[in-house]
Amino acid sequence: MELQILPLTGQKPRVTDESKLVFGKQFTDRMFIMEFDRPKGWHSARIAPYAPFSLDPAALVLHYAQEIFEGLKAFRRPDGSIALFRPMDNIQRFNRSARRMCMPEVDEAFFFKALKELIRLEADWVPHSEGTSLYIRPTMIATEPVLGVKPADQYFCYIILSPVGAYYKGGLNPVKIWISDEYIRVAPGGTGEAKTGGNYAASLYASTEAGAQGYDQVLWLDAVHRKYVEEVGSMNICFLYDGKVVTSPLKGTILDGITRRSILTLIREMGLEIEERALSVDEILEGAENGRLQEAFGTGTAAVVSPVGQFTYRNRTVSLSNGRIGELTQKLYDTLTGIQYGRIPDSHGWIEMI
Numbered sequence: 001m002e003l004q005i006l007p008l009t010g011q012k013p014r015v016t017d018e019s020k021l022v023f024g025k026q027f028t029d030r031m032f033i034m035e036f037d038r039p040k041g042w043h044s045a046r047i048a049p050y051a052p053f054s055l056d057p058a059a060l061v062l063h064y065a066q067e068i069f070e071g072l073k074a075f076r077r078p079d080g081s082i083a084l085f086r087p088m089d090n091i092q093r094f095n096r097s098a099r100r101m102c103m104p105e106v107d108e109a110f111f112f113k114a115l116k117e118l119i120r121l122e123a124d125w126v127p128h129s130e131g132t133s134l135y136i137r138p139t140m141i142a143t144e145p146v147l148g149v150k151p152a153d154q155y156f157c158y159i160i161l162s163p164v165g166a167y168y169k170g171g172l173n174p175v176k177i178w179i180s181d182e183y184i185r186v187a188p189g190g191t192g193e194a195k196t197g198g199n200y201a202a203s204l205y206a207s208t209e210a211g212a213q214g215y216d217q218v219l220w221l222d223a224v225h226r227k228y229v230e231e232v233g234s235m236n237i238c239f240l241y242d243g244k245v246v247t248s249p250l251k252g253t254i255l256d257g258i259t260r261r262s263i264l265t266l267i268r269e270m271g272l273e274i275e276e277r278a279l280s281v282d283e284i285l286e287g288a289e290n291g292r293l294q295e296a297f298g299t300g301t302a303a304v305v306s307p308v309g310q311f312t313y314r315n316r317t318v319s320l321s322n323g324r325i326g327e328l329t330q331k332l333y334d335t336l337t338g339i340q341y342g343r344i345p346d347s348h349g350w351i352e353m354i
């Protein structure tokens with residue numbers, strides 16, 4: 001397929017003070033978009049000025065949420081070059097999500113080429129300061145205008161870019177976690193493994209309630225026993241328990257995070273043992289009190305690692321490492337961001353330069 005590059009029609013005002021960049025509020029001048037029609041397939045791939053869409057009010061995505069997305073980042077190196085972190089892993093996961101949601105897959109090589117071309121054209125939007133990046137949001141939506149419940153015959157697939165500020169300003173800050181015994185994120189057999197908007201819509205009620213009570217994130221328990229840890233907010237979660245790293249297994253209800261995967265590789269290389277099993281609420285509460293639970297942290301593209309300072313379940317609150325950042329958590333953060341920004345050599349083949 002050919003990739004058309006359309007001329008810019010204007011340029012947006014920039015946030016020049018990079019310390020004022022807010023996550024996901026500003027977008028660059030251009031976007032990538034391609035369209036799908038059955039039986040023709042994908043067509044009209046182009047890099048065009050960033051602009052609103054015209055969608056039929058009956059478009060299937062607006063009624064039945066047939067939608068998927070991805071999230072990855074481009075990092076500015078000290079020498080001015082731009083690095084992507086494991087982009088093919090995101091593109092492959094995009095296609096896995098597409099299959100689960102009965103949407104058409106994209107050609108991985110073509111999609112990667114289009115992504116790189118878009119970032120090359122928008123290179124001066126990649127911020128320079130410590131900890132900043134360009135957030136990349138591939139998305140696919142069902143556009144066919146019909147009210148019958150069925151997989152659409154028409155789609156838009158697009159990529160938008162947003163410069164983002166440093167997630168942590170002045171060191172990692174530990175978060176307060178509310179363990180929900182009432183709400184769940186997904187059940188076995190559901191769409192937990194797909195990066196699809198509906199999972200997020202379903203999570204809003206619990207996260208709003210947690211926020212109103214002063215917590216930063218919700219820890220989701222499994223839907224069957226309401227007892228075993230699944231994920232935290234929209235991150236995977238790891239625990240340092242009895243000197244071993246424990247993290248929930250990929251059994252269809254949690255997202256196969258690329259940060260999770262990378263962190264597990266680094267942990268293995270540090271010589272620590274990993275147990276992929278679901279920790280129980282009791283193990284968290286008792287472990288925090290008797291010292292067996294030493295550290296806990298969320299993992300995801302936005303925060304990289306997010307240390308947990310305390311957990312609250314029903315009326316019981318427990319603290320971890322006196323609310324300070326654990327040694328392992330800090331080391332993993334420094335190593336992974338070091339690889340991303342080029343301070344540490346990439347011995348895993350995770351980096352793709354633009």
Ligand SMILES: *Cc1c(COP(=O)(O)O)cnc(C)c1O
Pocket residue numbers: 071195231233234235236255256257258259260299300301302
């Ligand atoms: C995106 C996401 C993650 C983190 O995945 P990364 O690839 O590490 O960014 C974790 N959980 C959920 C529910 C997600 O949507």
